[in-house]
Amino acid sequence: MADLAIATEGLSKSYGGVRVVDGVGLKVPEGAVYGFLGPNGAGKSTTMKMILGLVRPSAGEVDVLGERMDRRNRLAILAQVGSLIESPSCYRHLTARENLDIVRRLKGLGEDSIDEALETVGLANTGRKLVGQFSLGMRQRLGLAVAILGNPRLVLLDEPTNGLDPEGIHEMRELIRTLPQTRGTTALVSSHLLSEVEQMSDHLGIISQGQMVWQGTLTAMRSHARRQLAFRTTDDRRAAALLGAQEQDGWLLAPFVDDDAVARSSVDLVRAGIGLVRIEERNESIEDIFLSLTTGRGL
Amino acid sequence: MTAIMLELAKLRRKRVWLVCLGTTALCLMWMAANVTRSAQGSPDGTASLLYMAPLVNAIVMTLFAAVISSRVCDVDHEAEAWKELLCLQRAGTVFGAKLTCSLMLIVGAVTLETAGLAALAAYKGFTDQVGLAELASFAVTQIGPCFTVAALVQAIALRWENQFVSLAVGLALSLAGLFSLFFSPVFQRLVPSGYFGLLSRVRMDWDPVAQVVSFHTIPFAWGDAALLAALCASIITVSARWFSRKEL
Numbered sequence: 110m111a112d113l114a115i116a117t118e119g120l121s122k123s124y125g126g127v128r129v130v131d132g133v134g135l136k137v138p139e140g141a142v143y144g145f146l147g148p149n150g151a152g153k154s155t156t157m158k159m160i161l162g163l164v165r166p167s168a169g170e171v172d173v174l175g176e177r178m179d180r181r182n183r184l185a186i187l188a189q190v191g192s193l194i195e196s197p198s199c200y201r202h203l204t205a206r207e208n209l210d211i212v213r214r215l216k217g218l219g220e221d222s223i224d225e226a227l228e229t230v231g232l233a234n235t236g237r238k239l240v241g242q243f244s245l246g247m248r249q250r251l252g253l254a255v256a257i258l259g260n261p262r263l264v265l266l267d268e269p270t271n272g273l274d275p276e277g278i279h280e281m282r283e284l285i286r287t288l289p290q291t292r293g294t295t296a297l298v299s300s301h302l303l304s305e306v307e308q309m310s311d312h313l314g315i316i317s318q319g320q321m322v323w324q325g326t327l328t329a330m331r332s333h334a335r336r337q338l339a340f341r342t343t344d345d346r347r348a349a350a351l352l353g354a355q356e357q358d359g360w361l362l363a364p365f366v367d368d369d370a371v372a373r374s375s376v377d378l379v380r381a382g383i384g385l386v387r388i389e390e391r392n393e394s395i396e397d398i399f400l401s402l403t404t405g406r407g408l
Numbered sequence: 409m410t411a412i413m414l415e416l417a418k419l420r421r422k423r424v425w426l427v428c429l430g431t432t433a434l435c436l437m438w439m440a441a442n443v444t445r446s447a448q449g450s451p452d453g454t455a456s457l458l459y460m461a462p463l464v465n466a467i468v469m470t471l472f473a474a475v476i477s478s479r480v481c482d483v484d485h486e487a488e489a490w491k492e493l494l495c496l497q498r499a500g501t502v503f504g505a506k507l508t509c510s511l512m513l514i515v516g517a518v519t520l521e522t523a524g525l526a527a528l529a530a531y532k533g534f535t536d537q538v539g540l541a542e543l544a545s546f547a548v549t550q551i552g553p554c555f556t557v558a559a560l561v562q563a564i565a566l567r568w569e570n571q572f573v574s575l576a577v578g579l580a581l582s583l584a585g586l587f588s589l590f591f592s593p594v595f596q597r598l599v600p601s602g603y604f605g606l607l608s609r610v611r612m613d614w615d616p617v618a619q620v621v622s623f624h625t626i627p628f629a630w631g632d633a634a635l636l637a638a639l640c641a642s643i644i645t646v647s648a649r650w651f652s653r654k655e656l
Contacts, residue, residue, distance in 0.1 A: 158491075158655075158656060161491075161495050162495075163491055163494060163495070163655065163656040164655045164656065165655060184495075184496070184497070184498065187495045187496065188496070190495070192491070192492070192495055194491045195488075195491070196488050197488075198487055198488050198489040198490075198491060198492035198493075199487055199488075199489075200418060200483065200486075200487040200489065201486065201487065202420070202421045202422060203418075203420060203421070207417070207420065210417070211414055211417060211418065212492065212496070214410060214413075214414060214417075215410075215414065215493075215496040215497060216496065239421075255492060
């Protein structure tokens with residue numbers, strides 16, 4: 110198993126007796142883009158804040174970059190971590206460069222790191238323009254520049270495409286997707302949009318109502334997708350008995366089988382005097398699996 | 409030191425130095441307007457200035473301390489920068505840097521005011537002009553209450569994002585400072601801005617028969633200074649502890 114950039118164990122947080130994060134065991138492999146997926150209010154941001162030590166867990170442990178994090182070593186570990194939580198932190202009365210300079214000085218980096226970060230997020234030509242005059246998308250890019258300043262080993266990005274236009278979303282996705290290859294940075298990216306996570310992550314963790322309901326590689330998730338054959342016939346009741354299929358929304362659904370078996374089924378139907386109107390192959394989408402998991406139906 | 413420099417960098421274009429200059433100018437103009445009534449070469453003109461300055465400061469400098477302390481904290485609220493900062497800096501370091509930053513601005517404003525006061529006395533040719541040590545002593549007695557007000561307002565400004573609360577407290581302290589001067593020292597000791605008067609070394613005597621005002625100097629009020637230091641330390645300790653435990 111690859112080394113873990115983040116490993117949490119039984120991570121929980123309660124507010125006023127309500128458990129918003131419940132025993133989360135997150136395992137983010139080093140070098141991965143880990144999509145942290147869940148509906149709004151599932152506990153994604155709180156979990157990320159606990160990983161960064163901004164919120165104290167009610168229970169559980171957090172290991173970041175191979176070290177158990179506590180009050181004494183927290184800042185030393187976080188010196189190798191970049192983050193963008195909820196909304197970008199930016200001083201509106203300063204320029205993008207001046208904003209990055211504050212973080213650069215705190216991280217003890219060279220001035221060239223600013224140019225590199227600005228170039229990466231496409232804000233190199235903003236010059237003396239104050240951040241207060243930036244669009245929401247530009248501020249989001251600046252937030253990402255702050256997170257990746259100095260090529261940290263790990264970045265935590267909470268809904269990083271918020272406020273971006275379609276082109277910006279595409280660029281941001283590409284940037285995040287290539288972080289492990291171009292910068293050697295592991296990324297934990299939260300989102301409530303499955304399609305977004307699917308396009309940039311190789312690992313996936315699904316949280317629902319504060320509990321981790323599934324995590325693993327995207328390939329493993331896809332392997333759980335069921336394949337079915339859907340039939341429409343002139344006599345669905347008899348056909349269902351003959352094929353061992355279930356009726357749903359005017360279709361007969363049978364487990365997927367090989368081509369020979371499909372051919373035999375069609376012949377059997379014809380022999381029984383049942384007309385075959387339509388036959389389709391259906392693949393369960395990741396979205397279906399996600400919905401099954403987040404609504405408690407399981408895989 | 410880096411933390412303090414960063415606090416100053418964040419205040420760029422916030423015109424805090426203009427606030428310092430404006431406040432000092434207001435105080436000096438107020439005092440100059442009164443001092444015009446004193447005769448050229450008056451034997452107690454400087455004493456009257458040193459008596460009046462704490463009264464003016466109880467109102468103006470209290471409000472100034474509240475405004476700059478609130479602004480120093482608001483800059484990070486406005487930027488939603490706490491999540492970023494507290495991943496890179498200890499909460500105690502941020503807290504201390506902000507307080508130091510406010511102190512620097514207060515020291516700057518009070519030093520300017522003291523220099524202006526000395527210049528005013530020299531311009532009017534008052535014969536009771538004081539030395540550098542006494543001017544420094546005056547400045548310290550003004551910085552102390554200002555800093556305590558700043559510490560109290562910082563505690564509030566960090567706790568509540570809406571700076572109306574901290575500024576309202578500043579305004580209330582300013583008025584309390586003014587009115588406390590007309591009450592007994594026991595009441596003055598209850599409000600930080602009351603210490604402008606308590607620590608003042610110049611007292612006024614009014615002879616109702618002769619209808620003459622005279623001034624005399626008293627020893628430095630170490631007891632009240634210690635009380636103010638204890639009050640300030642308590643405010644800082646409580647608010648620093650709360651801030652370092654704050655969850656975002």
